[in-house]
Amino acid sequence: MALFADVASLAEYLSGEPSRLKKRAAIAAALRSAHSAAPASNDAGLLALYIAGTPFAESDPRKLNAGGALLSSAIKAITGATDAALTTAYRRHGDMGAAAFDLWPLQATVTLTLSEVATTFAAMPFAKTTAVRGELVQRLLRRSSPLEAKYLLKLMLGDMRIGVKQSLVEEAIAAAASVEDGTQVLVKAVRHAVMLEADLSRATAMAFSGTLDQAMMRLFHPLGFMLASPVESPEEAVARFSSKPIDEAEEVRVEAFLEDKYDGMRAQIHCGESSRVAMYSRNKEEITESFPDLLEAFASVPASTGGLILDGEILGWDFATGRALPFAVMGQRIGRKRVQAELLRKIPAVFMVFDLLYSAGELQLDKPLKARRNALEAIVEQLGTLATSPIPIEDRTPPAQADLFSQLEPTAAEEEKFARLMLSPSRLVESAEEIDRAYAAARARANEGVMLKAANSHYQPGRRGLAWIKLKRELATLDVVITGAEFGHGRRAGILSDYTFAVCGPAFHQTGELLNVGKAYSGLTDAEIAELSAWAMAHTLEDQGHFRTVEPIRILEVAFNNIMRSERHASGFAMRFPRILRIRDDKPLEEIDTLDRVEEIYQSQVDKPVE
Ligand SMILES: Nc1ncnc2c1ncn2[C@@H]1O[C@H](COP(=O)(O)OP(=O)(O)OP(=O)(O)O)[C@@H](O)[C@H]1O
Structure with missing residues (x-):
């Protein structure tokens, strides 16, 4: 039986080992020994999951629901530490697991097995109350040595910080299951199985039993x-696609599909296998319950499609003008667990589909975009009444914001026409000039800009390459994570309304390094501030009176006039006139902007001063 102590000591070693090769070898050795000690169990699979920093497989929608508050109470109960002692230890490391390690009582023997940890994790999502969940956590932690406690806590918080990504674990699985002078398991085969099954632990078992196929x-x-890479001009887009210098762009011809860039919520819809429908956001959360209108529409996708995975953008739609509603209006539908009928009527959601990932029992990712697009058009046509195609896109001036709601009251007859699936109009373009014209037309339709997609490109899940390019309004923004919150003044006294935020530092993937880059209080609505304030109270890591350090999980998109060098923040930069554009709960922490990006913006201003 493999012990959790094996995971803990491996994780500790990995956190201090800079070499990727050595890391991979160490993980492979641990997987091999877990497998040979108990080939019938899937201890090796659990080890793979835990080292990748995930309590459950990706295909498993369960959540531990063990946040900072629950875990710090458990630490205090077990160690007897006071609030002040825990705060001091936390301040020393900026990490709850490491703080617990300093305070933890020694344990004479280590007995906690991987399967016992898995059993407790499996029970946690079903705990009826926080007290029951706390009890489960404490039972596990009481049997832990300091090192086990450190990594159990980090695993439960989803914050391992040992410089290991899933891709490295996949490589280690292939190495572990390969036999010297015998069967070679290819990394590609492991990755493919993980993508299909979304389960590192199952893929580990398959690799060892030779059944990856x-x-x-x-x-x-x-x-x-x-994902898409940004460009600043049509010429740059053409230059990127053709790998030619930008001053030759006028002459160059490319083959790219152009679509409007809609400002909504990226989503993947799974449907058509049965009446089950699931929608996922970009950070892989299930969001189906926020969109009951889409759920109802997509439940009618017939089984004759053989199951579909569609990629697109959820938009609030103004059926009167045939245009998307501004993000600020549509944003009211995001994150709601129960959506009132009135909201459904005022802000109807549509799914603007632009890609086909799976159909007729087959993944479509490796087909070129041209072929995926043809297949998608055929499917949309087959779905008939569910879809309209193409959407009307005449160049009308956008309605004034104040009129939006009144225009949205549909008549019964209009309601029947509401089509919830729309095919994103797409056409082939060749030159910078064509892109320039299309960009202006997209902006006139009140969309954000345009997307360009190389016609022969494959779909690369999770990748931001050069096959997709976005050209959007030139407003400097950064996606940042809130690291602290401060009480406001006057009307906002007693409310945590002033937010300090950070970008990823160079050592983010090794140590979780975040570097503060600014502080802002303007841009959010009172309701958003009230929600963020309550959230910050509940997710405080360190209470310094007027200021609180919070768990770095809430992402903001912040606009600013320019970037200055500054001693005030750890990044060495500060934003001038920052304004919070929106809360980006759809974005995972790994995708926020980096210090490199901040430096790049700073440099571009130095080259071309901003007003
Ligand atoms: N026609 C379209 N094709 C692809 N993506 C589109 C389209 N219209 C809108 N989008 C949105 O643009 C995003 C791609 O831009 P990017 O990968 O840079 O995400 P981002 O960092 O959130 O960018 P942004 O802040 O510009 O939305 C997609 O995630 C999707 O939500």
Whole structure:
């Protein structure tokens, strides 16, 4: 039986080992020994999951629901530490697991097995009350040595910080299951199985039993989303696609699909296998319950499609003008667990589909975009009444904001026409000039800009490559994570309304390094501030009176006039006139902007001063 102590000591070693090769070898050795000690169990699979920093497989929607407050209470109960002692230890490391390590009582023997940890994790999502969940956590922690406690806590918080990504674990699985002078398991085969099954632990078992080729695609777990790289001009887009210098762009011809860039919520819809429908956001959360209108529409997708995975953008739609509603209006539908009928009527959601990831029992990712687009058009046509295609996109001036709601009251006859699936209009473009014209037209339709997608490109889940390019309004923004909150003044006294935020530092992937880059209080609505304030209270890591350090999980998109060098923040930069544009709960921490990006913006200003 493999022990959790094995995971803990491996994790400790990995956290101090800079070499990727050595890390991979160490993980592979641990997987091999877990497997050979108990080949019938899947201890090796659990080890793979835990070292990758995940308590459950990706295909498993369960959540531990063990946040900072629950875990710090457990630490205090077990160690007898006071609030002040825990705060001091936390301040020393900026990490709850490491803080617990300093305070933890020694344990004579280590007996906690991986399967016992898995059993407790499996019970936690079903705990009826926080007290029951706390009791389960404490029972596990009481049997832990300081090192086990450190990594159990980090695993439960989803914050391992040992410089290990899933891709490295996949490589280690392939190495572990390969036999010297015998069967070679290819990393590619492991990655493919993990993508289909969304389960590192199952893929580990398959690698050891030589059955990776039996991995089956299952619907109802999110695939990674393909992302786009930004460019500043049509010429730069053409230059990027053709790998030619920008001053030759006028002459160059490319083959790219162009679509409007809509400002909504990226989502993947899984449907058509049965009446089950699931929608996932970009950070792989299931969001189905926030969109009951889409759920109802997509439940009618017939089984004759063989199951579909569609990639697109959820938009609030103004059926009167045939245009998307501004993000600020549509944003009211995000994150709601129960959506009132009135909101559904005022802000109807549509799914603007632009890619096909799975159909007729087959993944479509490796087909070129041209072929995926043809297949998508055929499917949309087959779905008939569910879809309209193409959407009307005449160039009308956008309605004044104040009129939006009154225009949205549909008549019964209009309601019947409401089509919830729309096919994103797309056309092939060749030159910078064509892109320039399309960009102006997209902006006139009140969309953000345009997306360009190389016609022969494959769909690369989770990748931000050069196959997709976005050209949007030139407003400097950064996606940042809130690291602290401060009480406001006057009307906002007693409310945590002033937020300090950070970008990823160079050592983010090794140590979780975040570097503060600014502080802002303007831009959010009172309701948003009230929600963030309550959230910050509940997720305080360190209470310094007027200021609180909070768990770095809430992402903001912040606009600013320019970036200055500054001693005030750890990044060495500060934003001038920052304004919070929106809360980006759809974005995972790994995708926020980096110090490199801040430096790049700073440099571009130095080259071309901003007013
Ligand atoms: N036609 C479209 N094709 C692809 N993505 C689109 C389209 N229209 C809008 N989008 C949105 O643009 C995003 C791609 O831009 P990017 O990968 O840079 O995400 P981002 O960092 O959130 O960018 P942004 O802040 O510009 O939305 C997608 O995630 C999707 O939500």
